[in-house]
Amino acid sequence: MKNRELTLNIFRYDPNIPGREPYMQPYSLQETEGMTIFIALNQIRENQDPSLKFDFVCRAAICGSCGMLVNGRPRLACKTLTRDLPEVITLMPLPVFKLIGDLSVDTGSWFRQLSIKTGAWVHSDKSFNPNCQEERMSNETALKIYEAERCIECGCCIAGCATANIRDDFLGAAGLYKIARFMVDPRDERPEEKYFDVVSSEEGVFGCLGLMACEDNCPMELPLQVQLAYVRRKMALIGFRV
Numbered sequence: 001m002k003n004r005e006l007t008l009n010i011f012r013y014d015p016n017i018p019g020r021e022p023y024m025q026p027y028s029l030q031e032t033e034g035m036t037i038f039i040a041l042n043q044i045r046e047n048q049d050p051s052l053k054f055d056f057v058c059r060a061a062i063c064g065s066c067g068m069l070v071n072g073r074p075r076l077a078c079k080t081l082t083r084d085l086p087e088v089i090t091l092m093p094l095p096v097f098k099l100i101g102d103l104s105v106d107t108g109s110w111f112r113q114l115s116i117k118t119g120a121w122v123h124s125d126k127s128f129n130p131n132c133q134e135e136r137m138s139n140e141t142a143l144k145i146y147e148a149e150r151c152i153e154c155g156c157c158i159a160g161c162a163t164a165n166i167r168d169d170f171l172g173a174a175g176l177y178k179i180a181r182f183m184v185d186p187r188d189e190r191p192e193e194k195y196f197d198v199v200s201s202e203e204g205v206f207g208c209l210g211l212m213a214c215e216d217n218c219p220m221e222l223p224l225q226v227q228l229a230y231v232r233r234k235m236a237l238i239g240f241r242v
């Protein structure tokens with residue numbers, strides 16, 4: 001492989017400095033074998049510009065911290081190989097989320113308010129008995145819950161979603177996926193009607209325009225549209241009943 005000279009045009013902005021305008025800053029570096037955007041950013045920060053802000057924790061597509069727009073598409077920096085990109089690469093922060101600085105955004109607060117809004121925990125009236133036997137569930141149900149737990153909350157589906165970009169209150173694919181996770185969990189005693197207020201509006205399933213960008217941009221390749229259709233069907237059935 002012939003290593004190329006890459007140019008990374010990176011969005012720079014510090015919202016904490018009054019009067020500071022955002023700008024694009026170009027950095028050049030030599031591509032190396034197996035280089036990811038994350039490795040390139042680290043090299044820039046170590047060798048050229050220690051002030052560059054971006055987020056990461058795991059470097060293995062697990063923590064969901066390193067989402068950013070790579071040539072206009074929401075991607076994980078640690079999972080995106082430079083060899084799959086042209087020599088000139090543009091990096092921008094994910095839209096929708098609050099900008100901390102440069103490529104760093106606050107997805108944590110966004111997902112926390114989503115968890116509170118959707119009640120993303122097992123709701124049960126049973127009191128805790130440390131001596132009772134653990135409840136069993138079928139493998140099929142456990143696998144469904146496991147699948148719905150694979151979301152790493154990176155925000156790529158939200159950043160690529162047309163509705164989320166124009167509506168602050170839209171739950172987005174990540175929110176509806178979270179709801180589907182609790183709907184399939186037999187330990188959650190919430191009646192389905194309980195979800196109706198949160199989900200059955202333009203904030204929820206009926207705000208989706210069906211453009212499929214969430215699923216196209218999900219780095220975990222989650223079946224977001226399948227789960228959305230599942231929640232939508234459930235809500236439509238309840239709508240007929242109430």
Ligand code: FES
Nearest residue numbers: 059063064066078
């Ligand atoms: S650094 Fe954890 S997902 Fe990229």
